[in-house]
Amino acid sequence: MNPISRRRLLAAACLLSTLGSAAAQDWPSRPVRMIVPVGAGSAPDVIARIVGERLANVWGQGVVVDNRPGAGGIPGMSALVRSAPDGYTIGFVPAAMGTITPLVFKNPQFNPDTDLAPVATVGISPLMLAVPASSGIRSMADLAQHAKAHPGKVNFAAPQLNSLPHLAGEMVSKAGGMGLFTVPYRTPPDAVAAVLAGDAVLTVDGVPGLLEHVKSGRLRAVGVTSAQRLPGIDAPPVADTYPGYEAIGWFQIIAPAGTPPGVIERINADVNRITASSEVTRRLADMGVYPRQDSVSAAHAFFVQQQGAMRRLVTALGVQPQ
Known part of the structure; x- marks a missing residue:
């Protein structure tokens, strides 16, 4: 590039920068x-x-x-x-x-x-993984053991097909070789209701959508999808069981x-x-x-x-x- 072309490019860049600053001021x-x-x-x-x-x-x-x-x-x-x-x-x-x-x-x-x-x-x-409190499942390892003991019969209530919670749950199933049977629901509350009713063993949702039920003792949190623990949440990261997991x-x-x-x-x-x-x-x-x-x-x-x-x-x- 010759010096004249370089100077023209620099001048144009300066002009664009000046126009951008003026636009931001107005x-x-x-x-x-x-x-x-x-x-x-x-x-x-x-x-x-x-x-x-x-x-x-x-x-x-x-x-x-x-x-x-x-x-x-x-x-x-x-x-x-x-x-x-x-x-x-x-x-x-x-x-x-x-x-x-x-x-x-x-x-x-x-x-x-x-x-x-x-x-x-x-x-x-981050998201939370929750199971019925009455299920006896207390950890990700328990969930995997239960799923493997009942192949194809452990339902995962997925909130909305191809949503982040759905894909996060599928990722857990794959990571643990669980073979969960996915049942898609129209909304996250519908998926939570299915777990509360005993129609599914697992659901995944944002923390606020599940925390009330966890605090009431109807659901148990078995994991969170962040790489680190979350303040005030008594559940370990899924990554503690399946390293590298994050969603x-x-x-x-x-x-x-x-x-x-x-x-x-x-x-x-x-x-x-x-x-x-x-x-x-x-x-x-x-x-x-x-x-x-x-x-x-x-x-x-x-x-x-x-x-x-x-x-x-x-x-x-x-x-x-x-």
């Missing part, structure tokens, strides 16, 4: 839409509204939550990636919609590698690719301040979410790492896109 001058690819009232929606309300206070502009549920989050994700990349449309994206949907649907209508710009990690949300939920603020870097940095800084506050930390902890304050580059690296983890999981389980 932004936001009107309300911001936050697309949430799940239904109103769901746990991700509640978390999105907690964050959105505080962002509105910081920005002095409304944050309008736009719920787009259905089809693995495809309506919401496709609306997000087709929005103008100007910072006035962002997404509150759960793990499954960002990394599982593109793998299990033949036509997800978005490409996470080219269409998305991870902005900030709100938090991670966590998470939530990120994600923008359409091409959103000005200065705006992305501004949103990242504001989200991190919000999730670091004691009030929000407490509210998220009540929902089984553990906040993170990632930089933009760290949020992107986390997204890519989770993509790889889900791709390996889906491949190992032989899940075919539908």
